[in-house]
Amino acid sequence: MTSTSGADRTNVIVFFTDQQRWDATGAHGAPRDLTPNFDRMAAEGVHVYNSFTCQPVCAPSRASLQTGRYPAQVGCFRNNIPLPEDTPTLADRFNEAGYDTGYIGKWHLGDTDTAGPVRPEQRGGYRDWLASNLLEFTSDAYETTLYDGDGRARELPGYRADALTDAAVDYISRERDAPFLLFLSFLEPHHQNQRDDYPAPEGYAERYAGTWTPGDLAALGGNSAEHLGGYLGMVKRLDECLGRVLAALNEQGLAENTVVLFTSDHGCHFKTRNAEYKRSCHDASIRVPTVLRGPGLDTGRPLQRLVSHIDLPPTLLDAAGLKVPEEMDGRSLLPLVRREADDRPDDVLVQISEAELGRALRTPRWKYGVVAPDADAWDTPAADRYVDAYLYDLHDDPHELHNLIADPACAETAAAVLDPLRKRLAQRLAETGEYPVIEPAR
Structure with missing residues (x-):
């Protein structure tokens, strides 16, 4: 051409x-x-x-x-x-x-x-x-x-x-x-x-x-x-x-x-x-x-x-x-x-390296992030195992000041939304050829 x-x-x-x-x-x-x-x-x-x-x-x-x-x-x-x-x-x-x-x-x-x-x-x-x-x-x-x-x-x-x-x-x-x-x-x-x-x-x-x-x-x-x-x-x-x-x-x-x-x-x-x-x-x-x-x-x-x-x-x-x-x-x-019918998801996948090896899912309401606690964030492109690390309710906390995963008082709220977010993150990772285990935070 x-x-x-x-x-x-x-x-x-x-x-x-x-x-x-x-x-x-x-x-x-x-x-x-x-x-x-x-x-x-x-x-x-x-x-x-x-x-x-x-x-x-x-x-x-x-x-x-x-x-x-x-x-x-x-x-x-x-x-x-x-x-x-x-x-x-x-x-x-x-x-x-x-x-x-x-x-x-x-x-x-x-x-x-x-x-x-x-x-x-x-x-x-x-x-x-x-x-x-x-x-x-x-x-x-x-x-x-x-x-x-x-x-x-x-x-x-x-x-x-x-x-x-x-x-x-x-x-x-x-x-x-x-x-x-x-x-x-x-x-x-x-x-x-x-x-x-x-x-x-x-x-x-x-x-x-x-x-x-x-x-x-x-x-x-x-x-x-x-x-x-x-x-x-x-x-x-x-x-x-x-x-x-x-x-x-x-x-x-x-x-x-x-x-x-x-x-x-x-x-x-x-x-x-x-x-x-x-x-x-x-x-x-x-x-x-x-x-x-x-x-x-x-x-x-x-x-x-x-x-x-x-x-x-x-x-x-x-x-x-x-x-x-x-x-x-x-x-x-x-x-x-053009406002045409479109079936794409309303969320994005983010990859993190160097400071930590992680993955994150950003939705209109939620920010959910996981890290690989045992991985070298400089030399490792992806991990087989991630652990919950971040959860922010962007409607109530737009500046991401309150990590719900880190607050025991919010355990019930976090538990109600984490499972579908884990599943959705796993789906997005599978689209890129990654199939890790994602575990709850201890």
Whole structure:
């Protein structure tokens, strides 16, 4: 399948942020001046209101977005495992359809000993390349080094998110005969690893310090008091960058035939659930902001059904009029967007690694999580035995402050709901080829 002209075909842009909580958007309760461009997309397009990562850590979540499969099934069940070179990716599918495919920013799916350049065979099929494997280690807020298709270092001026946006606007503005897929992958609002801080553009941290605190952080604290201003300042700049990308599409006359997906790889709990920022089953880790706009997607209706990252790659293919491969674990969202009859479940499966080896089921009301108490969470992709560890009633406890499994006074309530949740989790695991024993907590 090839194309000689991209004028009447659908382009696709993925605007991908790193470690952004779902509620760090005005559409989800943050200050309304924080994300006006995201909020406008949500109001005019398809706001995926309940959107969840498959795995709340960088490389696994990225593997799922590139493949439409669960991270443990791809093999990337934790960081420092490269995406297998023979794994079909989103770029491969678009390449086959005659698209130009470009990647800009953070990759995090290459060789574990390489922070900067990525070998061509590890670039997931993307043909136009300006990226770093671990952007957090080859850049700082105002020092950005990316590597081009020949592996040469390129120093980009200005604030890091602005530098990536400059490159994206350049890519969008090029003359071409084919439609394009552009994956634009930021580091913001991820912390700067070397210093464990959140470097916003100059003056932005001060603008948002002390202005607003999500409910879980107000109750649990962590290091949010120190870092939330910088974090929100980074989110603000990302939204300004989103506005620039959308404006570039308008200026080039491409807005009407370009699908834009905004999403993030995982959230950020500010060291309230473990010793770092993610890798837990809580919504602060797994729930992310997601919105779609473009041909067939400008409905202005929110999508309330629970959606997993594995559903986004087939959605992009479907929206571009391309076939969705059977091996993808997810399903296109377009039937839901069109309000067609659909039998998909209203729950999502989440895989956990590194901090603990676990699995979680998120339903509209319940958060149920299990852990493998005897497993090495770094070297083990899955376990034969899990034990109940988390149960939250999200209707009564939306900030997940009261773990019912850990409270003897709630044993009767927990017992009434745990059995069907265990059975449902076992069903979801079986769909991925896992058949563990799930035991009650002692």
